[in-house]
Amino acid sequence: MAAAGLAYAKAGHAPKNAVTQVAGAIALAATQTAHAVLAARGEWVTNDKGLVARAGLQEVDTLVRNLPDGPAALTRAVTDAETLLARAVRAVTAG
Numbered sequence: 001m002a003a004a005g006l007a008y009a010k011a012g013h014a015p016k017n018a019v020t021q022v023a024g025a026i027a028l029a030a031t032q033t034a035h036a037v038l039a040a041r042g043e044w045v046t047n048d049k050g051l052v053a054r055a056g057l058q059e060v061d062t063l064v065r066n067l068p069d070g071p072a073a074l075t076r077a078v079t080d081a082e083t084l085l086a087r088a089v090r091a092v093t094a095g
Contacts, residue, residue: 002029002036006082014074022074023064026081030060033085040092056091059084 009025012018031048034055038045045051052060060081067077 002032002085003082005029005032006078006085010075010078010082014078015071017069017071017074019067019069019074022078023067026060026064026078029081029085030057033057033088037088037092040089055088057084057088 005025006029009022013021013025030052034051034057035045037055037057038051043054052058063077063081063084068074
């Protein structure tokens, strides 16, 4: 779900400079990935407070906080989010 949402943001929202939609897609993908990371670790999640940080994805906060303006820059930001989230998944599934 996270990968599909980011792909949609990259293809549909970033080219239109839709900053809010890109930010939302990144935030949703980070939350979905955080749930996956914690599930893979066998950690029970009872609420979403601190979920992203608990999964080690705090870098997403900086990414969203510093979202640039412009289609090409937003596309790069989505690519950066994809890379960051994929790295977190690889880390938890490799070990």
